[in-house]
Amino acid sequence: MFDLIVKHATLPDGREGIDIAIKDGRIAAVEAGITAEAGEVIDATGRLVTPPFVDPHFHMDATLSLGLPRMNVSGTLLEGIALWGELRQIVTREELVERASRYCDLAVSQGLLAIRSHVDTTDPRLVTAEALLEVQARVKPYIDLQLVAFPQDGYFRAPDGVKALDRALDMGVNIVGGIPHFERTMDEGRASVEALCRIAADRGLPVDMHCDETDDPMSRHVETLAAQTVRFGLQGRVAGSHLTSMHSMDNYYVSKLIPLIAEAGMHVIPNPLINIMLQGRHDTYPKRRGMTRVRELMAAGINVAFGHDCVMDPWYSMGSGDMLEVGHMAIHVAQMAGVEDKRKIFDALTVNSARAMALEGYGLQKGCNADLVVLQARDPAEALRLKPVRLAVVKRGRVIARTAPRITALALEGRPVRIDGSVDHAPVR
Ligand code: FE2
Numbered sequence: 001m002f003d004l005i006v007k008h009a010t011l012p013d014g015r016e017g018i019d020i021a022i023k024d025g026r027i028a029a030v031e032a033g034i035t036a037e038a039g040e041v042i043d044a045t046g047r048l049v050t051p052p053f054v055d056p057h058f059h060m061d062a063t064l065s066l067g068l069p070r071m072n073v074s075g076t077l078l079e080g081i082a083l084w085g086e087l088r089q090i091v092t093r094e095e096l097v098e099r100a101s102r103y104c105d106l107a108v109s110q111g112l113l114a115i116r117s118h119v120d121t122t123d124p125r126l127v128t129a130e131a132l133l134e135v136q137a138r139v140k141p142y143i144d145l146q147l148v149a150f151p152q153d154g155y156f157r158a159p160d161g162v163k164a165l166d167r168a169l170d171m172g173v174n175i176v177g178g179i180p181h182f183e184r185t186m187d188e189g190r191a192s193v194e195a196l197c198r199i200a201a202d203r204g205l206p207v208d209m210h211c212d213e214t215d216d217p218m219s220r221h222v223e224t225l226a227a228q229t230v231r232f233g234l235q236g237r238v239a240g241s242h243l244t245s246m247h248s249m250d251n252y253y254v255s256k257l258i259p260l261i262a263e264a265g266m267h268v269i270p271n272p273l274i275n276i277m278l279q280g281r282h283d284t285y286p287k288r289r290g291m292t293r294v295r296e297l298m299a300a301g302i303n304v305a306f307g308h309d310c311v312m313d314p315w316y317s318m319g320s321g322d323m324l325e326v327g328h329m330a331i332h333v334a335q336m337a338g339v340e341d342k343r344k345i346f347d348a349l350t351v352n353s354a355r356a357m358a359l360e361g362y363g364l365q366k367g368c369n370a371d372l373v374v375l376q377a378r379d380p381a382e383a384l385r386l387k388p389v390r391l392a393v394v395k396r397g398r399v400i401a402r403t404a405p406r407i408t409a410l411a412l413e414g415r416p417v418r419i420d421g422s423v424d425h426a427p428v429r
Contacts, residue, residue, distance in 0.1 A: 002028060002038040003397045006372065009049035011364060012346060012380050020049065022370040025396035030366055040399070042392055047422075048375045048383055050346075051363050052113035052393070053323035054353035057208075057241050057269045057307025059315075060117035060135070060145075061128040062087075064099040066312040077213065077278045080315035081152065081182075087314070088123050096131035103311065104139045106321040109401050111373035111390040113143055116208065116307075116357050118150035118177055121168040124160040129168045142395045146357055148208045150177035155192040157183050162195075169203065176200040178209035180221035181245070193224045201232040206358070208238075208269070212245035215279055215288060219245040223257060226264040235265035239356055241307065243268060243292040244279050254293065258300045267356035268297050271309035272330040274316055294334040298344055305353035306330055306345075323349040324387040331384060339381070346380035370397040376405050376422040388422050 004022040011018055019034040020027060068087050072079050107115060119132050129149070136145040149168040155161045155178060169176070178196045180189035193209070200207045207229075212219040222240050229238045240261070246254060261268065270292045279290020298304050306326050311319030319325070327345045331337055336345055354362040361369040374392040377383040393401040406421030 002036055004040045004042070004370070004394070004399075005034060005036075005038040006042045006044050006049055006374065006394075008043065008045040009374070010044075010047060010378060012048065012050050012350070014379070020364065020372065022394075022397040025370050026361075027364065027366055027368050027370050030364060042374060042399075044374050046378055047391065048377050048379055049364070050111075050373050050375065050380075050383075051350055051354070051368075052371050052373055053111050053349055054114040054305075054357060054359065054362075055107075055112055055308045055323060056116045056239070056267075056305045056353045056356045057271055057309050058115050058117045059120075059310055059313060060100045060103060060115070060132055061096055061120055062310070062313040062315075063103045064312050065091075065314070066317055072314050072317075074281075075277075076281045077315065080278075083314040084120070085122070085153065088120060088128070091127065093127045093131045093134075096128060097134055100132060100135040101138065103321065104135065104143055104145075108142060108393060109390065109403065110321045110323070111375075111393045111401075112321055112323055113371055113393070113395060114146075114354065114357060114359055114362075115143060116146040116148060116175070118148045118208075118210070119168065119173055120152040121149050121164045121173075122151060122153040122158045122161065124164045124167075126164060126168055126171065129171050129173050133172055142400055144357070144359060146175060147173045148175040148177040149173045150210070151179060154179060154183045155196065156188050166199075169199070169205070174205055176203075176205050176207045178207070178211070180209065180224070181212050181214050181216075181219045182210075189221050190224050193221055194228050197225070197228040197232050197234060197238075200234060200237070206237040206239070207234060208241060210242055211240045213242035214245050215248050215282065215290060216245055217248040217250065222246070223260060226257075226260040226266060229264035229266060237358075238264065239267040239269050241269040242271060242275065244275055244290045246292045247279070247288060247290050254296070258293075258296060258302070261297070262300045262302050267303045267305060268292065269305050269307050269356060270294060270330070271307045272326055272333050273319065274309040276329060276333050277316060289333050291330075291333045294330065295336060303352050303355050304348050305356040306348045322387055324383055327384050328387060342381045342384055346384060371395050376420075378422065382422065386422065
């Protein structure tokens with residue numbers, strides 16, 4: 001007797017007609033034709049069943065604050081940072097908790113069950129850290145929420161940057177962030193990478209830095225991050241977020257840099273929606289896309305995981321917590337539309353992100369946590385194309401969100417009566 005069986009699923013690797021049996025919060029069997037009884041059965045015939053979506057880069061302290069205290073008029077990264085600096089001074093813990101909690105509800109409905117959020121540590125009051133630690137505890141039963149101590153205004157540049165980051169780590173925020181390209185000088189940026197990697201080594205923590213989020217091809221802090229990762233023995237525990245300057249770098253230099261990133265076992269986290277929105281803003285025409293070199297990094301065997309970064313905040317007025325929207329944009333910006341390309345993009349929203357966040361028990365193999373999503377789509381390519389309804393979201397064997405399938409009733413002479421939103425060229429019987 002199982003708790004739940006998901007029947008006749010199509011898996012991301014292409015296997016069809018697979019049953020997934022769940023017992024005591026874990027996946028007990030993954031095979032065709034399971035006949036045992038179960039407390040609940042979900043018929044997933046012809047539907048893609050995937051492990052949950054994972055967002056390795058987000059800002060939950062700023063989310064859903066669009067328009068507060070005013071809009072970003074220029075639409076630039078720098079005005080966004082200034083605007084957030086205004087809001088940060090007046091925001092309360094209660095407001096932060098309320099907005100972050102609302103975002104977590106949205107995430108669950110989208111099958112997004114693990115999120116790594118940066119927490120701005122610039123304001124020494126650290127209400128951001130207090131609020132997000134509270135949210136982390138509150139959502140623990142259904143979202144793995146990781147928190148990064150992020151010195152938004154610069155580790156050395158902000159008046160209390162060094163002390164405040166240390167205090168946030170003491171409070172229980174347990175990933176070390178950074179923003180070397182925003183420090184006053186290249187030298188201070190380099191020094192910040194070294195200091196922050198040293199802290200991570202001393203405290204036994206991972207590192208996830210906003211790194212080279214600029215169009216300046218001479219912003220080369222990723223090189224330092226790779227070197228310090230090796231120096232401090234942090235291989236596999238360090239992520240470089242954004243790395244947009246790589247888009248504009250000289251090809252010869254990149255041919256040296258990518259092997260350094262691979263050697264350091266760094267995870268790379270581009271944020272396609274935000275990169276295409278914010279980079280190249282100082283260009284006239286042609287305008288650069290700005291996203292880092294995804295295809296080349298993947299080809300070098302580097303773990304590339306996509307982040308959502310922002311939803312309705314000073315930097316980005318759009319977004320819906322849907323990682324498939326992120327993947328959809330990645331396909332366009334990276335120009336990765338081939339069959340194998342789309343499979344890799346889907347991995348970058350799921351398994352690669354889980355790896356970047358070092359999630360345990362993630363996947364659809366026997367013994368993994370019973371966390372999965374049933375989509376109104378037949379396969380990963382169709383999911384990326386249609387961003388379909390998440391029919392069921394399961395956490396530890398329990399259905400925590402359901403959405404009705406999208407089906408349109410046509411009133412057209414001689415046409416099928418109903419159209420299934422996942423199979424837009426075939427009628428529903
Ligand atoms: Fe970010």
